[in-house]
Amino acid sequence: MTAGAGTIAALFVAGVMGAFGALPAHAPPQLPPDAAIDAGRWRVQPVRAYVSHAKIYGVLLKPGQKALVLEADMTNRTAQSDKAYFDVFQPQGLVLADRQPMIALTRDSTLTPELHPGMTERMAYVWALAGDTAVPPSIGFGITSEIFKPRDNLYGMPGWFNPYRLGTVTMPVADRPATDAQGGS
Numbered sequence: 137m138t139a140g141a142g143t144i145a146a147l148f149v150a151g152v153m154g155a156f157g158a159l160p161a162h163a164p165p166q167l168p169p170d171a172a173i174d175a176g177r178w179r180v181q182p183v184r185a186y187v188s189h190a191k192i193y194g195v196l197l198k199p200g201q202k203a204l205v206l207e208a209d210m211t212n213r214t215a216q217s218d219k220a221y222f223d224v225f226q227p228q229g230l231v232l233a234d235r236q237p238m239i240a241l242t243r244d245s246t247l248t249p250e251l252h253p254g255m256t257e258r259m260a261y262v263w264a265l266a267g268d269t270a271v272p273p274s275i276g277f278g279i280t281s282e283i284f285k286p287r288d289n290l291y292g293m294p295g296w297f298n299p300y301r302l303g304t305v306t307m308p309v310a311d312r313p314a315t316d317a318q319g320g321s
Contacts (some may be wrong), residue, residue, distance in 0.1 A: 167279065167303040172209075176282035177296050178224055179211040183258065185307040187271050193260045194245035195238045200267040204230065206277060206307065207242060210251060210259050217250040220296070225261050228276040228304065230269065237261040271311075276304040 167173055172181045188203045197203055206225055212218055222236055240247050242258040251257055265271070281302040286294050 181209040186310040193240035212251040
């Protein structure tokens, strides 16, 4: 009798846990586009988004392509130089040829530089798009953050772990014609 009651209790708990697991997850919050956002190892401040139809910040486009560009001020909040910023921003609702953007400093078009601790740099995230891709007038950019652990469970070393969606920032998207030389070095 006791074994049967324990089995029934276990099935009940498993059913309740399964029901809660099937509930829809909460959507990440909408973040303000005009404020600095602490995203784990980075502090980010989105500045502007636009579509470029020509070479931008040293990133060449193939014939028939255009680029979605997000410029953001980024500050490395860690104690060492780092370039683990590729997954910080992700545009929502667009089909991308490559999920990973090309990233450049806007001041000198250096591609994928290390960012130094406490030093804010304006970075350009550049995603190539097919030339006929319809780009809406505003796009949500998902922001990914990480959690710092002074000791990880495997090696006992400090590091940034457990990436998660911090929220989404929605930016208006301008259209820059090929004749606009913004960053076209």
